[in-house]
Amino acid sequence: MTAETVTTPAPNGAEPPAIRYNFAYLDEQTKRMIRRAILKAIAIPGYQVPFAGREMPMPYGWGTGGVQVTAAILGACDVLKVIDQGSDDTTNAVAIRSFFETTAGVATTTRTADATVIQTRHRIPETPLKAGQVLVFQVPIPEPLRFLEPRETETRRLHGLGDYGLIHVKLYEDIARHGHIATTYAYPVTVNGRYVMDPSPIPKFDNPKMHMSPALQLFGAGREKRIYAVPPFTPVVPLDFEDHPFAVQHFAEPCALCGGQGVYLDEVILDDAGGRMFVCSDTDYCATRQGEGHTGRMSAPYAAPPATAATGAEPPIAASGSGDRP
Amino acid sequence: MNAPLLNAPLFPAAVGAADTPLLIAEGLTRYYGARLGCGDVNLTLHPGEVLAIVGESGSGKSTLLGLLSTELAPSAGRVLYRMRDGATRDLEALTEGERRLLLRTDWGFVRQHAEQGLRMAVSAGGNVGERLMAVGERHYGRIRAEAIDWLGRVEIAAERIDDDPRTFSGGMRQRLQIARNLVTRPRLVFMDEPTGGLDVSVQARLLDLIRQLVAEFGLAVVIVTHDLAVARLLSHRIMVMKSGHVIEEGLTDQVLDDPREPYTQLLVSSVLMP
Numbered sequence: 001m002t003a004e005t006v007t008t009p010a011p012n013g014a015e016p017p018a019i020r021y022n023f024a025y026l027d028e029q030t031k032r033m034i035r036r037a038i039l040k041a042i043a044i045p046g047y048q049v050p051f052a053g054r055e056m057p058m059p060y061g062w063g064t065g066g067v068q069v070t071a072a073i074l075g076a077c078d079v080l081k082v083i084d085q086g087s088d089d090t091t092n093a094v095a096i097r098s099f100f101e102t103t104a105g106v107a108t109t110t111r112t113a114d115a116t117v118i119q120t121r122h123r124i125p126e127t128p129l130k131a132g133q134v135l136v137f138q139v140p141i142p143e144p145l146r147f148l149e150p151r152e153t154e155t156r157r158l159h160g161l162g163d164y165g166l167i168h169v170k171l172y173e174d175i176a177r178h179g180h181i182a183t184t185y186a187y188p189v190t191v192n193g194r195y196v197m198d199p200s201p202i203p204k205f206d207n208p209k210m211h212m213s214p215a216l217q218l219f220g221a222g223r224e225k226r227i228y229a230v231p232p233f234t235p236v237v238p239l240d241f242e243d244h245p246f247a248v249q250h251f252a253e254p255c256a257l258c259g260g261q262g263v264y265l266d267e268v269i270l271d272d273a274g275g276r277m278f279v280c281s282d283t284d285y286c287a288t289r290q291g292e293g294h295t296g297r298m299s300a301p302y303a304a305p306p307a308t309a310a311t312g313a314e315p316p317i318a319a320s321g322s323g324d325r326p
Numbered sequence: 327m328n329a330p331l332l333n334a335p336l337f338p339a340a341v342g343a344a345d346t347p348l349l350i351a352e353g354l355t356r357y358y359g360a361r362l363g364c365g366d367v368n369l370t371l372h373p374g375e376v377l378a379i380v381g382e383s384g385s386g387k388s389t390l391l392g393l394l395s396t397e398l399a400p401s402a403g404r405v406l407y408r409m410r411d412g413a414t415r416d417l418e419a420l421t422e423g424e425r426r427l428l429l430r431t432d433w434g435f436v437r438q439h440a441e442q443g444l445r446m447a448v449s450a451g452g453n454v455g456e457r458l459m460a461v462g463e464r465h466y467g468r469i470r471a472e473a474i475d476w477l478g479r480v481e482i483a484a485e486r487i488d489d490d491p492r493t494f495s496g497g498m499r500q501r502l503q504i505a506r507n508l509v510t511r512p513r514l515v516f517m518d519e520p521t522g523g524l525d526v527s528v529q530a531r532l533l534d535l536i537r538q539l540v541a542e543f544g545l546a547v548v549i550v551t552h553d554l555a556v557a558r559l560l561s562h563r564i565m566v567m568k569s570g571h572v573i574e575e576g577l578t579d580q581v582l583d584d585p586r587e588p589y590t591q592l593l594v595s596s597v598l599m600p
Contacts, residue, residue, distance in 0.1 A: 169459060173449060176470075
């Protein structure tokens with residue numbers, strides 16, 4: 001990672017570049033500072049390291065924390081993938097990917113297996129990650145105790161003392177009110193048997209993927225100016241009760257496009273008559289499977305539509321997946 | 327429950343049987359800037375003993391309670407406490423973690439305003455269960471059973487277990503506070519005007535309950551009150567404070583029936599008889 005300068009390509013290739021950015025937008029001193037915070041975060045798994053977050057050319061809440069972490073670790077030969085709720089082609093993903101194409105000139109991909117750095121908003125890819133890959137999470141609120149204890153001084157003390165009874169009060173309240181632990185995303189986890197960590201608003205479906213993952217997982221919170229990390233092969237255990245153990249969501253039907261099972265599905269409303277479909281939230285995984293010839297109930301080209309479908313009288317498909325999704 | 331403190335005997339010996347004091351304060355002094363909050367207070371409290379601290383507003387009662395319960399740091403003096411393992415230790419020498427464990431296992435604190443002692447947005451069951459979860463209980467069914475048991479002891483109907491304390495009356499909130507504090511079987515409970523702001527019939531029921539629980543669990547209690555009737559009903563000993571100093575102390579009956587200091591005489595004579 002050298003201090004080379006990347007120039008913005010001029011639109012027609014003839015004009016001299018209008019703006020010259022340092023590699024990956026941030027200046028080298030800032031990247032050093034962020035890397036130091038990242039190293040400390042890796043050394044103390046789950047501990048929130050404060051860092052001097054910079055203003056980024058995007059609003060808070062759009063991934064400023066993740067972008068700064070990515071900028072600090074990106075090298076010229078990295079291959080970057082950016083996903084937003086599992087998708088490579090939504091606004092947030094497209095904008096951040098083109099940001100790094102412009103400012104760092106790195107190669108980008110949508111294929112999970114080909115990427116070395118994956119910046120993500122609220123999902124972990126379905127394709128298992130490998131050693132050497134880095135997953136960068138965008139985090140809105142890094143403090144798992146925030147809604148239970150508003151004072152930052154107090155939450156830091158609670159972390160310091162490992163005093164986590166309070167978070168079980170929240171889980172208790174869930175069971176008392178709903179009969180089960182109703183937290184479905186940002187489900188708190190214990191990292192390496194010490195710090196309780198907010199895994200960012202990923203569905204709890206993805207929590208088991210964090211456990212002993214061969215990939216490095218970094219978390220950046222831009223507004224709150226905190227970085228934390230889960231190093232490779234670190235135990236990540238969701239909090240629960242002995243008689244109400246942690247369980248992930250299950251979906252009653254497979255993906256409507258690729259027939260994938262045991263993956264996280266998005267519900268898509270099709271009409272105002274109860275029509276809906278469930279498709280993979282991970283677009284790369286879905287596209288890969290479709291490319292391999294897998295098909296689902298609604299794959300194109302459509303099979304001859306059943307008579308009921310033509311009249312719109314097709315019964316809605318029942319799914320047991322929780323409706324409360326991030 | 328995995329906390330070692332809780333594995334010690336739960337019920338201390340009755341009054342008089344234990345010779346070693348539970349709590350000792352030596353020369354406790356607290357200044358607020360140049361003003362004196364509470365000056366040179368010495369006291370000992372034995373297991374099962376109820377000590378009332380009385381005096382008018384601003385006399386330093388609450389400061390003294392804060393010092394004893396380590397919520398305030400003393401300007402001078404120290405507080406010693408006999409732990410469940412039998413060792414008497416200086417509370418200032420405890421680590422923050424030990425102090426917190428002590429506060430939520432071996433001690434209780436019942437506050438005048440229930441909103442300060444309860445989590446108002448958390449159900450009654452969650453309030454009672456919080457201490458259990460804080461010391462490592464991770465079984466929902468057991469926590470709930472314990473909460474129902476304690477709500478029963480403080481005369482709150484079991485069906486209110488999932489209601490939050492905002493829907494409770496003042497008297498119920500105070501009783502819930504007591505249940506929340508006693509669930510870990512503490513040996514020492516601090517009470518700051520527990521009957522303040524309650525009407526007389528509710529007060530009477532609450533006092534009855536406190537007296538019964540104190541006897542049942544052999545609790546040592548330090549109770550701060552300006553209500554001499556409360557002091558007479560609950561306490562064995564009484565300390566009268568004025569301008570930050572203890573001016574008179576002794577057995578409750580002796581002090582209230584035969585006050586020596588002019589200020590105590592004034593206090594006693596100020597009580598209205600209906």
